[in-house]
Amino acid sequence: MSFESFIALRYLRARSKQTFISVISVISILGVALGVASLIVVLGVMNGFTKDLRDKILGVNAHAITMSVSGPFADFEKTMQTVLQVPGVVGATPFIYSEVMISGSGGVKGLVLRGVDPDTAESVLSIREHMEDGGFVRLKEDGMPGIIIGKELAQRLGAGIGSRVNLLSPSGTRTSTGFTPRVRNLRVVGLFKTGMWEYDSSLGFVSLQSARELLGWEEELVTGLEMTVQDVYRADKVAEDVSAALGGYPFYSRNWMEMNANLFAALKLEKTAMGIILTLIVLVGSFSIVTTLVMLVMEKTRDIAILMSMGATRRQVRRIFMLQGTIIGAVGTCLGFALGLAAAYLLKQYQFIELPKGVYSLDKLPVLIEWIDLLIIGVSAMLLCFVATIYPARQAAGLQPVEALRYE
Template identity: 75%
Template structure:
């Protein structure tokens, strides 16, 4: 063991008359550890919340949507083939979008209607993960046209699987008796629950043919084309490629990031704000390191003078106290990582923290550790602890042996 390391450890864990210094050292270590652990747990929760929200949004929406400035697309079969040839695309399905009224014997509710191709939509959308009962294949059953609705909408209308609801389209037709809206009966063949009230209370799925019949559209017209990609984080790049492949105007493509930019920007800002706030805890811990070292310098003035009289250089004295602060930082950071990761695993396994139902889009705290965040936390904690050692170490190295020993 080097001379500086031996002295640093001896001073840091002093006994007998200097036991107070050891207590302060332990408090400094705990301060750093609690700050690091808090950062790890909170950022893991924020990552989990963002990931869960993203998965639920992508459960009912595609990664990329291609539409036309004309408002709808005719002859979509050729466009579908062209989009399938774009690198990064894993699935393509046409869709129809409209807003109309749903009613039953127990209620009325405005809904967003999505006409889909059950086979291709099941490959593009992942809403099957949130199905309570039924699924896209049930939409093509013979008999009365099928419809899939959210659990909140089902409660509002007082319907369940097999029950009938009426859809009223605003695009009706003129008759001798005036304007008559189109009304069609549908049978509930599926109910889903994403946990997001906006979707569960207002989004309904039917087949393309049922949607066209209700809206009075011809067989070749759709609102747009939904696309799934291999990497959701590169959806914006794939959207740009699709637009270029289709020749630009009147076609345009938007990724899920563009359509939910404000939401995820707010989540990112909140995560950054929480990170800054909790970093202050680590900063407080680093200030306690300064206190520990300053008191140690005052306590060990005579020892420092003796060491310098025996040949220790100012550089070695400075290094002793810098090593002390660094050791506190290393031990505190290591304990913080152990505590933070341990609490995270307990939350993930036992889910003992429950969230109010109806307030959040999930019932339990989601935990996802991001290695980038962990590296940044570790490096930041060590840097703050190291910077805290500079002033006390400089003051210790400035001591003059003659002045320190004059009154001893």
């Protein structure tokens, strides 16, 4: 152990007349620890929220879609074969999109209707992982056409597996008595729960044929093609390649990042803002270190003068107090890591915080700890604590031994 480290550790030990300074040291450690723990938990929640939201969005929606500016188009199988040959595309499926009304024994609700191909939908949409009962394959069963709906919607309609529901399409037919909307009877063959209220309460899947019959399409038209790509973060580049392979107009492609750009930009901004705000807690703890060291310098003026008289250099004296502040910061940072990681683990393991349904897009508070965030938090906390030691250490090194001992 070096001379500076030995003196710094001795100064940190409390004696009866230095109890007040020791209390301030403990408060400084707790201030840094609370700031670090808060940063770990909050950034972990923000990371978990972003990842969970992304996974659930990509579970219901594809990584990219291709549509036509002229509306629904036919001969989609040829178009799909061209899309599947684009590098990076690992799956494609046709879809039909519409908004209808759904009714059951429990009431009526607006529904976002998605017509899918039961044979290829599972290769693109990962919503099968959120299925609580049934699946896309049951949309092909003979008899009454089937529909897959969210569990929240099923509870509102008073429906379950095998229940009968009615779909009403706004694109009706004109008769001699006026405009008559199309109504179709369907049987619930699947229930899913993603944890996102918007999807679980207002989304339904039917087969392509059922969607065409409800919308009154006589030809085999589709709204567009959904694609899954090998790397979700290169979906924008793959979407551009798909548009180029299809020859551009009238086809155009969009990716999940583009369609949800505002949402993820807002989440990134919130994470940055929360990080800055909580860093101020660490800053407050570092100011406490300044107070502790300044008071210690005043208390140890005589000791510092004696050390310098015995041959200690100003650099060594400066190092003593910088080491003392750094030790306080290191202990506070380590304690903060222990508290923050423990709290994050408990929050992730037991999910004891539930979010109100209909207010937030998720029903649980997710947590994801990223090592890069831990590294940034640790380095930032230690840097702030080190900077806080500079002024008191310089003041201690600037003492004149003769002046300090004159009245002793």
